[in-house]
Amino acid sequence: MTRQNRITPEGAIVADPARGMFMGNRGILHDDMGRITAPFRHRNWVCCVLEFKGRERKLMQPGCYTELFFLDEALALAAGHRPCADYNRFREAWAKTTGSKPSAKEIDATLHEARVVPRLRVQRTHEADLTDLPDGTFIRGARTPALILGDRLLPWSPSGYGASSPRPGSGRVTVLTPAPTVAVLKAGYRPALHPSAS
Template identity: 45%
Template sequence: MPLPNRVDPFGEIHAVPDRGLFMGNRGGCIHTPDQTLKPRHWTSQRWIICVLDFKGRKRPLMQPGLYTELFFLDEATALAGGHRPCYECRRPDALAFRAALDKAGRVSAREPVSHVDALIAGEIQSVMKGDCNRETVDPAALPDAAFFTLGGEAFLKWGNTARAWSFGGYGAPAPLPARAQRLTPRATCAALAAGYRPTLHASAN
């Protein structure tokens, strides 16, 4: 049976067999000893995106008391779900992401990474807790690789098209709607608009 460790663009976690291109975590252990999820699906605002292979490290998934390994179709999916690049295994990407946030005026060079996490994971946590609603936007105004939702489905904005998301990849290009709800956090959208280029699943092209 697949483990409940696959994240969608809404930031929700599912049990599906597809693994995806990236893994990550949410700051600690969010699963029980029998490998089911705890009621709250994070331990902090440190939500990161990691590579699948780093220095030959290998470990059984969802070990008792250790951090919960999560998996994403691609980096754009992980970004939409409130994660950001890891400073250990993806340091060049993490620095590029931070530089894009700086360029966009979302953070200053003096602010710690915890401030970035509060802007990004913090926004998704607020939505999940019901403290705020997702923003209604014109999808054409979103940067490429940002996500929006319409009718309960998630879509990647790519060029002037909408690409329906699934755990296995993206659908065919379709016209952008006039209005939808933004999924990718506001600060992450600013980084994308300022030039950060996430890795996309091959089906996006």
């Protein structure tokens, strides 16, 4: 049975058999039957590597956090998560945008405000000119979300990126990656990308 534990660039939790490169959590989101009952339970949304010191977990155990999976780190950032394994590198880039190194709690609070519309509990988006957006940013495409990479736009699917199209020279777009994270990407943070992006 395919579990509902894959994350889209819009932050939705969907069922898909594709295996991603990263995992993360937003708290205990499932009931004892493994059904998703909430989009998040706390503000410290993280993304982590799939393997760490040989540890293994049984997925969606009652009373344990819900394991969520991402195609790659760029997608996790677009969905509003912050790195766990690369936290220090992310924090250094964040400091370049603000002038000081915030705590994880401060980063989480800022990201939460930028990623979620209160009460509706849906993804908050923002508008920007395409020329101002750095590599690793996700935008809303005509048919599917797209990743910006150099002079290309790569359409997303749960199993990888599709054939690229040229990145337009300008134009307003809807940005899925939270604004503070876009600033971190501009400051030089480079997320790990799925092999299909190359």
